[in-house]
Amino acid sequence: MYDPKAPSSLLAITELHKPGMFGILRRMAMRKARHEQEADDFVSHSLIRVLDPDDMPWLPVIRQFLLHMRVVIRRVSYRMNRSKRAHAEVSDGGEAQETAESGERVDEVIDDKRAIETRKMLGARLLDRVKDDADALEYFRVAKTDELEPAGLAAALKWPPEKVHLVRKRFVYHAQAVYQEWQDDEARRMKTLREQATTDSKGERS
């Protein structure tokens, strides 16, 4: 329950009052958001979760405040984005105007759709890589919806914690590989485009 007077909340609010701290939080949220309003939504929801002793309170012995807020903002943005994009999925091929929620500009929705397409492509590659790994698929199925700590995840999966750790490591390895391949592809594509543009401009001059 949201309780700004709880001991952990008071500690967090003290940190938030430190010079420049709130500004960094907003910028961290900006990195995850498409526009300022969304970033501020992330910040508000992150504050709710940090000031809730039963949800994600800040415990200084576990990690630094900024690092904790990074984790919280990531979880908030992950959940809110997943939810919003799920909504975008049911637009049955409509135009951007149909999917634009109130307050969202059409170009932002288009950008978002491009990002969704890229992510879909990367996700498809990732799923293709792990299609024969039943454990990784099961891990993904359970872990994607429930925000569980490793011990809770192990209990939900009925696996020993070591197995959870190993499967997670495999999943991350494949994701890194997919991302790296895509980055290399993009770099090659951009290089080709630049070379082509240079050739074209030379051809026009001659």
Added chain:
Amino acid sequence: MNPPPPKSDPALAAWLFAEKLLEEEDDARLAKLTDEELRAELEAEAGSEPKRPWSLEEALAAAAELASKAPVTGTATNTAKVEDAPVVTKELPAAPAPPAEKIAPVVPIRRIRWRTVGILMAASFVLVMGIKAAQPPPPVGHAPPYDPVAEALREKAFAACEAKDWAHCRQWLDEAAARDPYGDGAFEVQQAREAIAAIGDAQRPKASGGDH
């Protein structure tokens, strides 16, 4: 009628999840940094500066307002159970009317004074008896040890009395009494002292009469 819940693309869900895991991997590296290094690192990776001014107090007020409604995020384990469930902000049910002020009924106080007193007395008695029983018994009285010197003095005193040497008789009885006061109460001793006193009384008027 509500629209059916939207179906998310598993590929999209997979990559969003992968992005989250990749960032979590980075947390382990960041956790090893000092406060200054971490701040510098996060500032470097953070997004652009927002243009809209927004203070911490405003953000806290917004968070409080959001928390008072049905939050989108909610508690970690509560809201994400149903995958891709639509975000529905439910109207909170109207607060029930406050209950009418209740008046406590007058309950007669049962006076159980005598029973309480009885119980207390019984408890005190048991306590006293217990303390008494726990104490060691008082030391038993016994005669002072036998003093052969006092006994010899008294034998001598009796002999002196028989010889009508009253002065020595009294002297040795007194010495014996000094050593053994308990023995001075013996019947023979008392008889001897009475005889000395009687002789003394009989002699004193003569002496006093002689003076005049």
